[in-house]
Amino acid sequence: xxxxxTRITRGGxxxxxxxxxxxxxxxxxxxxxxxxxxxxxxxxxxxxxxxxTTIYRRWPNKAxxxxxxxIAQLGPASRFPEDERAVERLRLQMQTTAKAFRGRVGALVxxxxxxxxxxxxxxxxFRENWTLPRRKLVxxxxxxxxxxxxxxxxxxxxxxxxxxxxxxxYRLQMGTGPISEAYVDKVYEQAxxxxxxxxxx
Amino acid sequence: xxxxxTRITRGGxxxxxxxxxxxxxxxxxxxxxxxxxxxxxxxxxxxxxxxxTTIYRRWPNKAxxxxxxxIAQLGPASRFPEDERAVERLRLQMQTTAKAFRGRVGALVxxxxxxxxxxxxxxxxFRENWTLPRRKLVxxxxxxxxxxxxxxxxxxxxxxxxxxxxxxxYRLQMGTGPISEAYVDKVYEQAxxxxxxxxxx
DNA sequence: TGTGAGATACGCAACGGTTCGTATCGTTTT
DNA sequence: AAAACGATACGAACCGTTGCGTATCTCACA
Numbered sequence: 001x002x003x004x005x006t007r008i009t010r011g012g013x014x015x016x017x018x019x020x021x022x023x024x025x026x027x028x029x030x031x032x033x034x035x036x037x038x039x040x041x042x043x044x045x046x047x048x049x050x051x052x053t054t055i056y057r058r059w060p061n062k063a064x065x066x067x068x069x070x071i072a073q074l075g076p077a078s079r080f081p082e083d084e085r086a087v088e089r090l091r092l093q094m095q096t097t098a099k100a101f102r103g104r105v106g107a108l109v110x111x112x113x114x115x116x117x118x119x120x121x122x123x124x125x126f127r128e129n130w131t132l133p134r135r136k137l138v139x140x141x142x143x144x145x146x147x148x149x150x151x152x153x154x155x156x157x158x159x160x161x162x163x164x165x166x167x168x169x170y171r172l173q174m175g176t177g178p179i180s181e182a183y184v185d186k187v188y189e190q191a192x193x194x195x196x197x198x199x200x201x
Numbered sequence: 202x203x204x205x206x207t208r209i210t211r212g213g214x215x216x217x218x219x220x221x222x223x224x225x226x227x228x229x230x231x232x233x234x235x236x237x238x239x240x241x242x243x244x245x246x247x248x249x250x251x252x253x254t255t256i257y258r259r260w261p262n263k264a265x266x267x268x269x270x271x272i273a274q275l276g277p278a279s280r281f282p283e284d285e286r287a288v289e290r291l292r293l294q295m296q297t298t299a300k301a302f303r304g305r306v307g308a309l310v311x312x313x314x315x316x317x318x319x320x321x322x323x324x325x326x327f328r329e330n331w332t333l334p335r336r337k338l339v340x341x342x343x344x345x346x347x348x349x350x351x352x353x354x355x356x357x358x359x360x361x362x363x364x365x366x367x368x369x370x371y372r373l374q375m376g377t378g379p380i381s382e383a384y385v386d387k388v389y390e391q392a393x394x395x396x397x398x399x400x401x402x
Numbered sequence: 403t404g405t406g407a408g409a410t411a412c413g414c415a416a417c418g419g420t421t422c423g424t425a426t427c428g429t430t431t432t
Numbered sequence: 433a434a435a436a437c438g439a440t441a442c443g444a445a446c447c448g449t450t451g452c453g454t455a456t457c458t459c460a461c462a
Contacts, residue, residue, distance in 0.1 A: 012410030013456040019412090037319045040446060051413045056448065113374065114318035117311055118238045123376070131375055158378060159387045162368040167360070169374075170367035173314065174332055175324070177359060186360045190395030213435025214431045220437090241421070252438040257423065 015058070023048050023055060024069035031066055032104060036111035039066070063115055063122045070108050071129045080137060086145035090138065091188045094164060097134075098184045101172050106179075110172055135161055142195075152197045163191035216259070224249050224256060225270040232267055233305060237312035240267070264316055264323045271309050272330045281338060287346035291339065292389045295365060298335075299385045302373050307380075311373055336362055343396075353398045364392040 026048040030039045041062050045052035059065045081092040100106065109130070116123035138161045145151055167187045171179050227248040231240045242263050246253035260266045282293040301307065310331070317324035339362045346352055368388045372380050 011408070011458040013412075014458090015411065016456095035319065041448085042446065049413095051415090052447095053414085053449085054412065057411075061448095110318055114315040117315035117374065118236070127376070131377065135377070156387055156391075159368070159384065159391060162371055162377075162388070163364065163391055166367040166371035167363040170363055170370055173318065173374075174370075175328065176332065176336070176363075183360065186357055187363070190357075190360060190364055190392070192395075193397070194391030194394040196394070212432080212433070214437075216436065217431095242423085243421075246438095250438095252440090254424090254439085255437065258436075262423090 019048070019050060019054065020058070023050065023058075023065065024072055027062075027065045028069040028073060028108075031069075031111065032107060036066065036115060041065070063112075063119055064125075066108075067112060067122055067125050067129075070112060071125075074105075074130075080141060086141050086148055087150075087192065090141050090145070090164065091185070093138070093141070094168070094184050094188055095181060097165070098168055098179045098181070101168065101179050106172055113169075113173070138164065150197055151195050155195060160191070160195050163194055164188065167191075220249070220251060220255065221259070224251065224259075224266065225273055228263075228266045229270040229274060229309075232270075232312065233308065237267065237316060242266070261322075264313075264320055265326075267309075268313060268323055268326050268330075271313060272326075275306075275331075281342060287342050287349055288351075288393065291342050291346070291365065292386070294339070294342070295369070295385050295389055296382060298366070299369055299380045299382070302369065302380050307373055314370075314374070339365065351398055352396050356396060361392070361396050364395055365389065 023044060027039070027044045030043055030047055034043075039062055041052050041055050044062070044065065045055055055065065059068070080089045081096070083089045083092065101109065112122070112126055112130075116126045139157055142151075142155070142157050142160055146155055164187065168179055168184065171177055171183070177183065224245060228240070228245045231244055231248055235244075240263055242253050242256050245263070245266060246256055256266065260269070281290045282297070284290045284293065302310065313323070313327055313331075317327045340358055343352075343356070343358050343361055347356055365388065369380055369385065372378055372384070378384065
């Protein structure tokens with residue numbers, strides 16, 4: 001998504017890493033100030049105090065700038081909290097995500113995910129840098145939970161991941177209710193019922 | 202959302218209802234042809250063969266036009282299929298929604314829901330005309346299912362609705378997998394487990 | 403170990419193009 | 433008489449690009 005972070009320098013003045021960071025920070029601040037839509041390359045340039053040429057040299061459009069800023073802010077996908085029970089780690093991670101969604105990250109995910117519906121490049125970047133890494137972690141924790149027992153043998157992990165996380169994204173976008181701790185626990189609980197080994201019926 | 206469908210005519214030439222419909226049709230066709238983003242008021246005007254003033258006189262922006270066109274096309278929220286078992290009606294309705302999501306309606310919902318993230322007016326219109334009416338129907342069917350027995354006594358209906366439908370919306374937007382019949386049945390099944398009366402544990 | 407040439411980034415300004423939403427015509431319909 | 437209609441012009445905003453002169457760095461070569 002970045003313009004060309006790995007480009008080869010064959011002499012000449014190198015691009016300023018400091019500027020790079022300053023642009024990303026300004027972009028992110030702007031989004032949170034005025035909303036994604038109202039942000040323009042010109043605005044980012046003005047806020048950073050650079051010429052917009054400098055920005056266009058590195059990114060193709062504003063979505064790319066903001067996407068990179070978003071990812072850079074995240075750092076590596078946050079590790080799951082410690083707990084020897086895999087399912088409890090999952091629950092805690094759901095709460096962590098929910099808490100993030102109540103703040104800045106929520107606003108950013110909301111905007112980027114929406115924008116991604118209109119921009120295949122952005123959608124790809126979002127999926128690869130946000131969605132898939134996080135799904136992978138959940139996948140692993142669910143695999144471990146399976147080994148620890150209690151979950152059904154024929155577990156459909158992909159569908160299970162959706163059951164745990166889709167409601168959180170749903171509320172983020174629909175605004176049908178708050179993403180409260182109580183709600184997340186409720187989601188966890190009912191999704192977990194769907195994955196348990198059946199006693200009998 | 203409409204410009205002023207209920208405005209009072211105090212003499213003068215009345216607005217043409219025929220034009221109104223023609224504009225809505227052209228708007229919807231355009232969205233499906235070129236995508237929401239690429240649609241402009243000018244484009245709708247050109248396709249309809251009217252001046253764009255005529256459109257601006259009735260709607261504030263393109264999102265409003267398309268939203269009204271979308272709603273008009275839907276007609277009243279489709280009734281649930283017949284079946285004496287409430288939970289089976291729910292499952293069938295989920296499949297109906299999924300089928301719609303695989304086609305034109307899916308493309309429209311996806312675009313409108315995304316656009317709504319940037320436009321509070323549009324979000325309100327979407328919630329009131331799409332989301333809430335449909336949630337209400339699910340609410341009622343779940344209430345009936347509760348009376349028919351088998352579901353837990355302390356059922357959280359709002360959370361339950363999310364469990365059944367959020368994964369479908371999730372896949373619509375994330376593209377992590379198809380909204381196939383098998384998937385929907387899987388979602389139904391695991392969500393239903395979360396709502397069942399517990400036998401014991 | 404210098405040093406100078408070449409390459410590239412930088413800020414700035416200006417450009418043509420597009421789209422938006424508004425305003426202003428004269429005309430048509432009720 | 434009043435309001436809708438089509439047509440057209442308009443200013444504003446933003447886009448993405450270009451040209452300019454300057455700044456900064458690398459590399460080749462002495």
